[in-house]
Amino acid sequence: MNDIQDLRDKIRHSAAHLLAEAVLKIYPDAKLTIGPAISDGFFYDFDIDETFSHEDLVSIERQMKRSIKRNTKFEGKELSKKEALIIYKDNPYKTEIINSMPENEVITEYSHSNGNFVDLCKGGHVEKTGEIKAVKLLSTAGAYWRGDENNKMLQRIYGTAFESTEELDKHLLFLEEASKRDHRKLGNELDLFSISQDIGSGMILWHPKGSFIRSKIEDYWKSEHIKDNYDLIYTPHVGKSDLWLKSGHLDNFKENMFPSIDMDNNEYYLKPMNCPFHIAYYKNKLRSYRDLPMRIGELGTVYRYEKQGVLHGLLRVRGFTQDDAHIFCMPEQVIEEFNSVLDLTFRIYDKFDFRNYKITLSTKPEKYVGEDKDWDFAENILKKILNEKGLEYELDEGGGAFYGPKIDIHIEDAIGRLWQCTTVQFDFNLPERFDLKYISTEGKEIKPIMIHRALLGSVERFFGVLVEHYAGSFPMWLAPIQIMIIPIADRHIDYCNQISDVLKDKDFRSMVNDSSDRMNAKIREAQMQKIPYMIIIGDSEISQNKLSIRTRSGENIPDIDLNEFFNLLND
Numbered sequence: 001m002n003d004i005q006d007l008r009d010k011i012r013h014s015a016a017h018l019l020a021e022a023v024l025k026i027y028p029d030a031k032l033t034i035g036p037a038i039s040d041g042f043f044y045d046f047d048i049d050e051t052f053s054h055e056d057l058v059s060i061e062r063q064m065k066r067s068i069k070r071n072t073k074f075e076g077k078e079l080s081k082k083e084a085l086i087i088y089k090d091n092p093y094k095t096e097i098i099n100s101m102p103e104n105e106v107i108t109e110y111s112h113s114n115g116n117f118v119d120l121c122k123g124g125h126v127e128k129t130g131e132i133k134a135v136k137l138l139s140t141a142g143a144y145w146r147g148d149e150n151n152k153m154l155q156r157i158y159g160t161a162f163e164s165t166e167e168l169d170k171h172l173l174f175l176e177e178a179s180k181r182d183h184r185k186l187g188n189e190l191d192l193f194s195i196s197q198d199i200g201s202g203m204i205l206w207h208p209k210g211s212f213i214r215s216k217i218e219d220y221w222k223s224e225h226i227k228d229n230y231d232l233i234y235t236p237h238v239g240k241s242d243l244w245l246k247s248g249h250l251d252n253f254k255e256n257m258f259p260s261i262d263m264d265n266n267e268y269y270l271k272p273m274n275c276p277f278h279i280a281y282y283k284n285k286l287r288s289y290r291d292l293p294m295r296i297g298e299l300g301t302v303y304r305y306e307k308q309g310v311l312h313g314l315l316r317v318r319g320f321t322q323d324d325a326h327i328f329c330m331p332e333q334v335i336e337e338f339n340s341v342l343d344l345t346f347r348i349y350d351k352f353d354f355r356n357y358k359i360t361l362s363t364k365p366e367k368y369v370g371e372d373k374d375w376d377f378a379e380n381i382l383k384k385i386l387n388e389k390g391l392e393y394e395l396d397e398g399g400g401a402f403y404g405p406k407i408d409i410h411i412e413d414a415i416g417r418l419w420q421c422t423t424v425q426f427d428f429n430l431p432e433r434f435d436l437k438y439i440s441t442e443g444k445e446i447k448p449i450m451i452h453r454a455l456l457g458s459v460e461r462f463f464g465v466l467v468e469h470y471a472g473s474f475p476m477w478l479a480p481i482q483i484m485i486i487p488i489a490d491r492h493i494d495y496c497n498q499i500s501d502v503l504k505d506k507d508f509r510s511m512v513n514d515s516s517d518r519m520n521a522k523i524r525e526a527q528m529q530k531i532p533y534m535i536i537i538g539d540s541e542i543s544q545n546k547l548s549i550r551t552r553s554g555e556n557i558p559d560i561d562l563n564e565f566f567n568l569l570n571d
Contacts, residue, residue, distance in 0.1 A: 004163075007126075007163060008037075008161075008162065008163065009037045009124060010037075010124055010125055010126050011126055011131065011132050011133075011161045011162065011163060012037035012038075012041055012042040012160070012161050013036070013037040013042065013121075013124050013125060014074060014112075014125045014126045014129065014131075014132055014161075015042055015064070015132050015135050015159060015161040016035035016036065016037065016042040016043070016044050016159075017035070017074075017110065017112060017117070017119055017121070017125070018064045018067045018068065018112075018129065018132070018135070019035065019042070019044045019060065019064060019137070019157060019159060020032050020035055020044050020046075020117070020119055021063075021064075021067060021112070021113060021117040022060045022061075022063035022064045022067065023044070023046055023048075023060055023157070024117070025063055026056075026059060026060060026063060027046075027048055027050075029048070029049075030046045030047065030048040031046065031047035031048070031091055031092075031093060032044070032046065032091065032093070032094070032119060033045040033046065033047060033093040033094075033145065033154060034093075034097075035119075037124075040160060040171070041138070041158060041159055041160030041161070042158075042159055042160070042161065043156050043157060043158045043159070044156070044157055045143050045145070045154040045155070045156045046154060046155045046156075046157070047093065047145075047152065047154055047155075048154075048155050050155075051140070051155060052140040052155055052157060057137040057140065057157065060137060060157070061135065061136070061137045061159075064135055064137075065135065067112070067113060067129050068129050068130060068132050068135070069130070070113065070129065070130075071128050071129055071130030072112050072113050072114050072128065072129050073112065073127065073128050074110055074111070074112050074125040074126065074127065074128065074129070075110065075111050075112070075115070076108050076109070076110050076121075076123055077108065077109055077110075077111070078106050078107070078108055079106075079107045079108065079109060080107070081098060081101060081103060081104075081105070081107060083107075084098045084107045084109075084120065085098055085099070087109075088120060093145065094120050097120065098120070107120070108120075108121060108122060108123055109121060110123060110125060112129055113129075131163075132161050133162065133163055133164050133165065134161060134162045134163075134164060134165045134167065134168035135159060135160070135161040135168075136159060136160055136161070136168060136172065137157060137158070137159040138158045138159055138160060138175075139157075139158045140155060140156060140157050140158070141156045141158070142154070142155065142156065142309075143155075143156040143309070144309060147307075147309070149307055149308065149309065174415065174416075177415055178415065178417070178468075180471065181415070181467070181468040181469075181471045181472075182313075182468065183313055183314055183315075183463075183464040183465075183467035183468050184313040184314075186467050186468075186471070186472040187210070187313070187314070187464075187467060189472070189528070190209065190472050190529060190530065191207050191208075191209050191210075192206075192207055192209050192210030192213070192467070193205060193206050193207055193210040193314070194207065195313075200318070201308060201311055201318065202306055202311045202316070202317045202318030202319065203317070203318060203319050204314065204317060204319070204320075204460055208480075209480040209481075210463070212480040213463070213466075213474060213478050213480060214459060214463060216477065216478050217456075217459065217462070217463065217466075217478070218299055218459065220348075220351065221299065221323055221348070221455075221456070222299075224344060224347065224348060225295075225297045225325070225344075228295070228340060228344055229295060230295040230296070230297040230325060231294070231295060231296055231297065232297050232298065233278070233281060233296060233297070233298050234298065234300075235271075235274060235277035235278070235280075235281075235298060235300055236271070236277065237270060237271060237301060237303075238261065238268045238269060238270055238271065239268065239269060239271055239276060239277065240266050240267070240268055240269075241260065241266070241267040241268070241269060243276050243280075244257075244269050244276070246276070246433055246434065247273075247275065247276045247430065247433060247434075248429065248433060249272060249273070249276075250269075253272060255305070256272060256304045256305055256306075257269055257270070257272050257303075257304070257305060258270045258303055258304075258305050270302075270303040271300075271302050271303065272302055272303060272304050273302055273322075273324075274298055274300040274302060274322060274324040274326075275324075275326065275427075275430060275452065276430075276434075277298075277300070278296045278298070278324070278326040279326075279430060279434050279436065281296060282294065282296070282326075282328055282436065283434065283436065286437075286438075286439065287328070287437075287438040287439070287448075288438055288439040288440075289330060289438060289439065289440055289441055291438065292328060292329050292330050292333065292438060292448065293327055293328065293329035293330075293333050293336075293337055294327070294328040294329070295325060295326075295327050295337075296325060296326050296327075296328075297323075297324070297325040298322075298324050298325070299321050299322075299323055299324075299459065300321065300322055300324050301319060301320065301321045301322075302319075302320060302321075302322055303318060303319050304318060304320075305318065306318050313464055314460045314461060314463055314464030314467075315460075315461050315464045315465075316461075317460055317461075320458040320459070320460040320461065321458060321459040321460065322454050322457070322458050322459075323454050323455055323456040323457070323458070323459060323462075324452075324453075324454055325452075325453050325454070326450060326451065326452055326453075327341075327450070327451040327453070328436070328438075328448040328449070328450055328451075329448060329449050329451070330438075330446075330448065330449070331377070331449060333449075334378075334381055334449055334451075335381060335384070335385060337451060338381065338382070338385050338424065338451070339385055339389070341424050341451070341453050341455075342385070342389065342391075342407075342424070344455065345409065345422050345424075345455050348455055348456075349411060352466060352469075353469070353470075353475070354411040354412065354413070354469070355412075356411070356412035357409050357410060357411055357412065358394070358409070358410040358412070358418055359386065359391055359392065359393040359394070359407060359408070359409050359410075360393060360394050360395075360396050360399070360407070360408045360409075360410070361379075361382055361383065361386065361393050361394070361395050361396065361405070361406075361407055362396040362398075362399035362400040362401075362405060362406050362407075362408065363375075363379050363395065363396065363397050363398060363399065363400050363405050364379070364398065364400055364405065365398045365399070365400055365401070365402060366398065367402055368400075368402050368403070368428075369402055369403055369428055369429045369432070370403070370404070370428030370429070370432075371428075374428055375404075375405065375428075378404060378405050378426045378428075379405045382405060382407055386407070393407075401425065402429070403425075403426075403427050403428055403429035403430070404425055404426030404427050404428050404429070405425075405426055406423055406424060406425040406426065407422075407423070407424045407425075408420055408422065408423050409421060409422035409423075411465070413465065413468060413469040414469050414470070414471070417468075419461075419465045420457065421454075421455065421456055421457040421461075421462060421465070422453070422454065422455050422456075422457070423452070423453065423454055423457070424451065424452070424453045425451065425452040425453065426449070426450070426451060426452075427450040427451070427452055430450060431447050431448060431449075431450045432447070436448055436450065466478075472530045473530045473532075473552060474530070476532050476569070479509070479530075479531065479532050480509065481509055481510070481511050481529070481531050482508050482509045482510065482531070482532055482533065482569075483503060483508055483509070483510040483511070483531070483532070483533045483534070483535060484510070484511055484512075484513055484522075484526040484529075484531045484533070484534045484535070485499055485500055485510060485511065485512045485513070485534075485535045485537065486512075486513050486519060486522045486523060486526070486534055486535065486536050486537065487512070487513075487514065487537050487538075488519050488536065488537065488538035488539075489538070490514075492537045492538060492539075492542065493512065493514045495537055495542050496512045496514070496535075496537050497512055499535065499537070499547075499562070500512050502562065506566065508569065513525070513526070519536070523536070523550065526552070527552055527554075530552050531552060532551065532552055533549060533550070533551060533552075533569075534549070534550045534551075534552075535547050535548070535549060535565075536548040536549075536550060544559070545561065546558075546559045546560065546561055547559075547560055547561065547562065547565055549565065549568075
């Protein structure tokens, strides 16, 4: 962790204590639970009978600033488990936390305001409250205790804090820009998708415009994979329970799966992953070294029971389409296959205007399957590939899945946010569980190396990221309507239709707005729909056989002919 982030974590953790103190001063009956620092701020959860309003946040923030002004010291104190249970006996949440700790663990609490406020805490504070130079409470939300929907709903207050007012102001501007780009807001305004409670939470209803963009993304994905010699398949949405037992999902992933479906005296499950189906295709016949590498790709829809509280637009859903692929290869083919996957990844990212990334290499965890020599082989391969490509990466020691090391790639969007998309993963588990094999050049049965990979992550999530990355202004090739033709008066409509026909013959997606609205209203509507180009047609344009062009950014291009416009579009 760098010094500035360490400082901010301490500031935000300390601010969470001030938040708790302020709430107790205004609402003495509130019960404290937990209040950690998070990536860009902090929160605290309260057991309180009422819901916090915006006005409440203003009052609470004002109280926090009084504590900052007093500039009192944060002081820690060690407690035994027995002492802690006595001190916090009237708070069931703190008591539960204390009881969950090992018997001999040292427990700490921290105070400020000259000892008038004390809270159970592991520490990590600034020395004095006055070091919190800028604080802002942002929002409220409901949150289940410990994230369990079977527990009581608490009231959560989010805030942020910085080492200076300048940094806070910068962050608030960033939040404002992020809010404008929110894919849920733009998805509604641009008529891209919706989530209907008649269908169910976390299930996406794609509208025609969103469906068009999605199909363009998927078509491009397919064409690039075909170029790289992937075999694209389709697999069922359900599988028998025996399949999920064999894969280990029923033992290790069942809480994330939808309930079983009883059919023909068998239990079936909606698939949470595509892997077992691709393995079934691999095992459809005996494979030899001549078949390898085998690259199997699928845009396969999977279903996972995500809890209501974590669902978030397109970014966290219950039914989503993974751009899944599995590569089965021999050890001597691994380097080439990983290089090929990374090349394909960056090629696809470039198409969508993502040029900056953060790469993480995650290694063997404490609990793992497979042999140490296989893990060492795989980890060394991944390091070698990343180093030879000159790619900077962070090493996450022990952060790999139990079944293999992996590379994760986070893409940076237009306003600097990171989104985890690509995962490339060794798997030492499923080849063993499914007894995968191929016949070697010596005629021996050998276990292939299996590589999981998803480049976009899921189509839904990637689509949501794209909406926010482009702020809804999709590039020309993705825009559902590329050109809106706007007649100034009804007498110009026939000419507009003629232009539209010519554009369509050239494979441009055009539309004529022949509504009764005024011209300025039509232009404003096209700009709000973020259509790349508008063609304005009136008497002058018809008599001179010229076009008046306006872009969605507001640029005017007067008096060009149709051929010049084609050249502009093709640049």
